[in-house]
Amino acid sequence: QVQLVESGGGLVQAGGSLRLSCAASGRTFSRYSMGWFRQAPGKGREFVAAITWTGGSTRYSDSVKGRFTISRDNAKNTVYLQMNSLNPEDTAVYYCAARSGYGLSPQVNGYDYWGQGTQVTVSS
Secondary structure, eight states, rough: EEEEEEEEEEETTTTEEEEEEEEEESSSSGSSEEEEEEOOOSOEEEEEEEEESOOHHHHHHHTTHHHHEEEEEEETTTTEEEEEEHHHHOEEEEEEEEEOSSSSSOOOOGEEEOOOOOEEEEOO
């Protein structure tokens, strides 16, 4: 089992930045690829970014590429999502997820463990 706890969400004005953190506990964190997803009201959960267990490869959705950066610190069992140039369309609950399989998956069903989510609200 892997337990994931997100933090760092909040209210920010358009153009601002936030950094989300996801702290992991349980099984060896460094062996899991990690992803960030988000879910806006009335919409499905969508892929945002993912990173391999080494941190050597990353993947982003087109909507956040160039604005968001995913990173991880295996010594701290934590994955981060740095979000810059935020706009109201980024408003959502953000979830981190852990994947025991190989590679970077943009699919919700590609992940085995999920956090409870953290709210990000961007005002115009």
